[in-house]
Amino acid sequence: MRAQNVPAVPPPPDVVVNPGFSVWLADYARAAKARGLDPAAIATTTGGLSYSPRVVELDRAQPDDSNRTQSQFSDYLSRRLDGSRINRGRALHEDMAAKFAEIEARTGVPANIILGIWGMESSYGVNTGNFDVPRAVASLAYDGRRRELFTKELDASVAIIAKGLARRDELKGSWAGAMGQPQFLPSSYLAYAVDGDGDGHADIWDSKPDVAASIGNYLAKNGWRRGQPWGMRVVVPGNLERWRVRNLVQPDQCVRPMQRHSRWISVGEWKALGLIPMGKPWPADDTLATLVEPDGPGTPAYLTFGNYRALLAYNCSNFYALSVALLGDAIDQPGN
Template identity: 40%
Template structure:
């Protein structure tokens, strides 16, 4: 699946573990002579260097990797055949190291996700896939959620990526930044090929190794892909039924609760303590005691009333607010991004006839990488630890920002706006040097 922040990162935790290599030296009596010990050693399969791309780093990694691949059960003949002539892809090396200069505001991202055209196409697709009824019945995941994933992952199957997945993963593994993950996915790819289910030529996908209409990484394909159309193959590239049922199976295995929603937009009273955002998970009744109400005025369903929800303010106190139900966090198992999961859910709501958010998304100015890192360094200098200053505004940065905002008497929503960057920078610059 894609990682947006990117798609494939979420499922890296699903990577197939590599089995430890068996000892090549069998037990030999202590009294045995060296010659006898040598005779007792099992014969080793001779494996030539797997590739000679001319890139010294890549070739050294490939030679080192072959032992781990064979120990994980990859047939030497399959390994030699698929690695022969393999070269790193320079485009992927550049993409993996690229940090976006500007971060798109979440409101702009979501307005680009939930569009009239995408809703129209999605509603048409609802009628096109005859298997939706069977998929919903078996896995309990609503078709509108699956259509939302389908839309975001591949534009309803139209944009699946045409990269050789094995080459992409080999390039990522050789670079070393995410070597263990990429090698695990390479072994999963080789297992697919070795099984005969699909040849390597079929395993096309994104630059990060995500494949098919629902963008599964190879280990996730092995663990959760299903043959919904009954043709004997799990074809997430050419079969819409297989791709959508596989996504439903992934969500069901991750804990999707049948009959519950995913989130509700809410309102809060004046003076509300925004320090509660991204904090406790409590029932809607608990939140109601604090003045939190559904923005559309409709009551909670019985299933949702029993669920524990977390409050978020994705665009700060001035934007739409949401109580996230447990199924939202299941969507995060597909792609661990708040923006992505909100996009899937809000698009699904529109497909089901909903009107969209009640409170409009505020106009926001994109923050540069320098802005984000400046804010993180300023927080650290002022005694509020956001973690490493990497320019990624994640949970640690938002928590530190809320603590700083609360200490300064500001609305503690944890939202990093341009104004917050300026305030942090100026305060840190004015702090006397020790």
């Protein structure tokens, strides 16, 4: 019994009483059981959850081209492509050279691209997030802007617990529910996480071989093609008539980022239009490429090839995919 005249400890500032959320969570539990999810795992995963207004606030303020908020890619990149991140990526590449060679032999994904994602997602495990993942995805599902997506992620969280793949207290990550060093959503963990160190468990939280192997597996299963580049920076002539290369086909996936791409045109045609490569040789003339100018005409421009779409599959944002690719290029050029 609490002593009289001693005030109760107030809840954390992000905990608010939200009766609507409690009702939604009870409805979710019933529906999840009807979908065949384990009742004990549902109770373990969702017991005591409260609504997080902070998570919803962060969801509505994403600083890239996957959201309505507009910002400059040059600013986004300058905050991420720094010497420390590049050097730590090179050191990790050297330390794990044999493991990266094994992963590339199996998946076709080179070390520098895996490290580009690893570095951008969590700074090689330094920043993995401390949000409770089930609470975060439940709050986002309740909010409704992407209800179907985050209900699926809550289901996946329950499945992770039901299968004994992680303890409930280990489900920590970003405000968007991304977990571990590769920042996998719960559904991505179930689909792509693999055992890279041979201990029989896919540990994306603490095992570096598992992290690297899981990223490689993700990209390979999302279309990465062995031996092909992601793209290259180019100089676009001032007289390019962009309406001639505009993509007239409305994308049905990754819509806002893909609207910034031209139509697919062969490298030979891009050459004829006067584009000039920067820092890399041209690939074969029949290689198909799209032009991306993330900050608009007259700013840094990139031709992207098929493998770039695998990077977009990891995170549907040109800002993100270009940053990963450019970090990977920097890691792969130790002389610079």
